[in-house]
Amino acid sequence: MTDTTERDQVLHVATLARVEGEGGMHIEYRDGEVTDVQLRIYEPPRFYEAFLRGRSYTEPPDITARICGICPVAYQTSSCWALEDACGVAVTDEIRLGRRLLYCGEWIESHALHIYLLHAPDFLGYDGAIEMAADHKDLVERGLRMKKAGNDLMDVVGGRSVHPVNVRLGGFYRMPSREELLALRPGLEQGLEDALATVSLVAAFDFPDLEQPYEYLSLRPEEGYPIEDGRVVTSSGTEFDVREFTEHIEEFHVPHSNALHARLDGSPVPYSVGPLARYSLNADRLGEVAREAAGRAGLGPVCRNPFRSIVVRAVEVVEAFTEALRIIDGWRDGVAPSVPVPARAGEGFGASEAPRGTLFHRYVIDDAGIIEDAQIVPPTSQNQPSVEADLRTLVQAWRHLDDEALVHRCEQAIRNYDPCISCATHFLDLTVDRG
């Protein structure tokens, strides 16, 4: 073991475990002081923006959904809003509700996976979910049961549980029937019970002390908790329409990452998106069940400790199950599944709250509907500066730890963000011993 308080230390983790996509971490010390922290992302999502140019305006919901196997609904929803905005079309309230319902399925799937299979092992002292399953089978089963409830919801509303095929510009190809949705009720009720048990479980974890002094940014809709839509709000009181996001959010390139970083209104202070930002800016918007669960879990109106993001995620799962049940109970048959979206030349903007935070899309199309320009600003890109800032604070505070313990703590700090580094491949990395 190396004592990292010695001079000139370099810690390098080539590939991060239990995060979506491929990324690494690089930390340098000089004379016991942290001099460099880099979150290295070598999966390039930017090609998507290039190969959208020249395609039809009806294609981004399907094409961009492929950027991520965990949050395709976020890509579909943000791209639909943006292209409908470009064409000057507003969808009906029923279609908005359908989008929210589908999105609830994605939040449940994504958060249940992260809480139980990726993040809980950090707090319970296991290398991963497989090791944790040996001692806590019931917990892993609970996580999988919730994930399945999310999958089933995505199946019925979206046509399948991964990369839904029922989403189109202007709405859906087919609306699920009230009968189909009511059949989901028992699974969703069980899910709500499981989610409440999850809040109690994770609230009792031991959290390192860390307060983020950063700016928080999230959507805030006219009513309810932000999921599929809203205006942009920040913790310093700025508020702007999604149509103005490029005036406030500037993307820039850093040499060590293939994902663009982002800054807000030119500020050097990082801004952060995701569950903590959403919650801290919208705790008053949670439904009664989730709000009470948050209270029992000891969350105040604002939460600035990134390690407690697992608690906020659990509260958001409660909210997603509650919202899904509410929407299903009010569902009416016989409404139009989509509205026409005729092409017209223009620029359109859209945003929604992916499980990991605000996802912006912008498109420029010509009068035949051919895409001339596309811009996608994913949550993990926006969070890179705050991840690095967290790491900088933590590795300074934890410099007395040996390398192995420090690396583990840092990986845990990165997992607080549930980073989605443009996951796309999952080939089996195989070694063969011919000895």
Added chain:
Amino acid sequence: MSGPPVLVVGLGHPDRGDDAVGGAVAREVGRVAGPGVEVLEQEDPTDLVLLWEGRERVVVVDAVSSGGTVAPGTVHVLRTGAGRAPIAAGEWSRTGRGGTHAFGLAGAVELARALGRLPNDVTVVGVEVSALDQGAPLTPVVASAVPTAALAVLDVLAAAPADAGPPRGAGPRA
């Protein structure tokens, strides 16, 4: 029990070069598979733990990378399942631990085993990849291996259950 007793799953991303080979093989198998066989294409390996619950026999087809030591297009066949030994750590390497998705195929197998949800008879058919570029189709050498891999899957489906290992509960349990 969530479907027919036999399940074939093609894993992989359709727009990432040779990563699409699992789906391509599954479609070939789907053309000739009998009524007792369900054929699916899937991108998230984590869901395998749910998908194969209650099945008697499962074949998963996935892209494989041996780090350049094996010729692209080579077909690997790995037998596992509840009655067989765990997949050796060296064979799952970074998959599911430090690799791409949260859970790789081997991770899904071992998680299911830990939960007692792993079917008795699970076979992994892997096709060695050449390139995984975004938006690219299968490389010709891997595309030409699709029929071979599909035949390997059909061989597994045609074999008597006894060939695949001891019946559930009869052999050593990992």
